[in-house]
Amino acid sequence: MLTLLALFAVSLGLSILLTPLARALAGRWGLTDKPDQRRKLHGHDIPVAGGIAVLLASLTTISLMFVSGLCPWSEEFNQQAAQWLGLAAASVLISCVGVIDDWGRLRGRHKVFGQVLAIGILIATGLVVKTIRVADFEIDLGLMAIPFTAFFLLGAINSLNLLDGMDGLLSTVALIVTLAFTGMAVLGEKWTTACIAVTMAGSLLGFLRYNFPPASIDVGDTGSMLIGLVIGSLAIKSSLKGAATAALAAPMAILAIPILDTMAAIFRRKLTGRSIYTTDRGHLHHCLLRQGFSKVTVLLFVSLFCLVAVAGAFLSITLNSEWLALLAAFTVAVILVRMRWFGHGEVLLVSDRLKGLASSLVRLRRSVGPRHSAIRLQGNSGAWTDVWGNLTQSAEELALKTLRLDINAPAFHESFNARWVNPSQEDAEQGISSWNVAIPLICQDQTMGRLEVSGMRDDQPVWMKIAVLTKIVDELELTLSKIADEAGLPARPYVASATQSRQPVLDLNLTE
Secondary structure (H helix, E strand, C coil), X not given: CHHHHHHHHHXXXXXXXXXXXXXXXXXXXCCEECCCCCCCCCCCCEECCHHHHHHHHHHHHHHHHHHCCCCCCHHHHHHCHHHHHHHHHXXXXXXXXXXXXXXXXXXXXXXXXXXXXXXXXXXXXXXXXXXXXXXXXXXXXXXXXXXXXXXXXXXXXXXXXXXXXXXXXXXXXXXXHHHHHHHHHXXXXXXXXXXXXXXXXXXXXXXXHHXXXXXXXXXXXXXXXHHHHHHHHHHHHHHECCCCEEECHHHHHHCHHHHHHHHHHHHHHHHCCCCCCCCCCCCHHHHHHHCCCCHHHHHHHHHHXXXXXXXXXXXXXXXXXXXXXXXXXXXXXXXXXHCCCCCHHHHXXXXXXXXXXXXXXXXXXXHCCCEXXXXXXXXXXXXXXXXXXXXXXXXXXXXXXXXXXXXXXXXXXXEEEEEEECHHHHCCCCCCCEEEEEEEEEECCEEEEEEEEEEECCCCCHHHHHHHHXXXXXXXXXXXXXXXXXXXXXXXXXXXXXXXXXXXXXXXXEEC
């Protein structure tokens, strides 16, 4: 135990020393996070080289301890040397990918390719889950062992990456998680895993000294992907029962907050028709900040939720009942949704989609009129209800088939999604030509929403119907402008980067 404390102290000290150096060099190298007046609303450039300091502090501490022979578990380390050297190599690789991404010189698909390469190194050096066990259910993965391991690690990397959206949030959550995995490894007598976990925890605590609100440095994609990779590996290593059987209930509970945040983002974006890569302000910390909490209070609440999940995980290990771990994670999710602090809009989206599916399955739509739903995901403006009412009224008058409105304006915390479906038009005879149009909503030179319409050809020309809709689009854009003015946004237009492509003003498709 003294060895673990020594590793924690050494990595803590190195991180405290290296972080200011990384911060100074970041300014010279251009590794800074610049405000964009859309999602990144901080007032000045923030260095994003914290991940480099965490990597160097962790690698240096582990190297000193094991190379010097001072660690009493050197024999265990030597038996698993290939896997731990693979983790070191993968960590360096993914950190390099993160540095390039923080420089703004990496496309999304190249970033994912770098993540896959790092994961490939881990798998090639022996980190493979062949059997999983969750709450008394055991599944032999067989040929799916490698894909499952890769998917788990890829999910860990990107869930932690998504969590990095507020000063101190990722480093605080990661600190709690790594300390939890240290405890799990100690209980399972996996001492090398405990050494890696406690070393990462010390590095994170040292970095948190500078990342705590108001932060003077951030981890950047370099650190968030590095932390995700290491935590994903620790989750597997600390939960192994035997050679390659992972009991995942406890690690899933420990990672409850990142998992919930990621799942909510996926549901929110897919069910509103947005790209999975779309930026928004619907993450956990955004929702808590909108409740009026300060950043420090948000950190306290998130830490409390993490600790509840961790307590459930350790209780499940102590009592040998994995259901307790899952119950703890479920309890955290229910509290957040019931308090309407997080996830309530996503639950409404899922419920609405299930109702629509059920209606289609039992064919009730033939006996009822148009059905619609309107869900405010973020914001306090009541103007969307009136505008949506005008839209649905026009949709009936124009005999449209479907109508969908999606507002996503992260700069002033507005998100609204609504759908309208006319079953009689959906059930129209085959062979009748149809048309559909997608109109982007522009405000302050940014695309902040999209109106999608479809209908069947009839006696009224399509262009006349579109002319009516464009008048309502003007009303929508005026509403966006008013909300922007009320939010006190700067009048200067947002300038898109060279890599961004603007949507066409009108996308019309006619099918026969």
